[in-house]
Amino acid sequence: MGTADFTFGLEHRTAGSTLFLLLSGELDIWADEQLAPRAARLIPSARPAVVVDLHHVTFLDAGGVRLLLGIRQRVRGRHGTVRLVRAHGQPLRVLRITGLENGFDLWDGEPDDQAGHGPAVPA
Incomplete structure (x- = not known):
């Protein structure tokens, strides 16, 4: 038996009451299966503010x-907010083509981290 070569990743950090999820690599069905439960465990139970950084995402499919929709649903179910930041290239095109560009609070710039710049840790 060989070992799996993950083509995606999830790191997280918090700043104040904001959870930052830093996604990377190819976000496909396998990434959804592996990362959705991890992301769900990280989302706080009360009115979370979540920033999903897509800067290092190279591929996005269904x-x-x-x-992303699962993260949004979980956060909204807790009356929180989700912001996607730094989407570019193919992932941004997918968000536009699917109409999800308007379904998310989408920002171009760096994540706003007024509480400091702590290191990201693997989820």
């Missing part, structure tokens, strides 16, 4: 869209 599985990756499902991952």
Whole structure:
């Protein structure tokens, strides 16, 4: 038996009451299966503010869209907010083509981290 080579990743950090999820690599069905439960465990139970950084995402398909929608649904179910930041290239095109560009609070710039710049840790 060989070992799996993950083509995606999830790191997280918090700043004040904001959870930052830093996604990377190819977000496909396998990424959704592996990362959705991890992301769900990280989302606080009361009115979370979540920033999802897509700067290092190189590919997004239906599985990756499902991952993002699942995060949004979990956060909204807790009356929180979700912001996607730094989407570019193919992932941004997918968000535009699917109409999800308007379904998320989408920002171009750096994540706003007024409480400091702590290191990201693997989820």
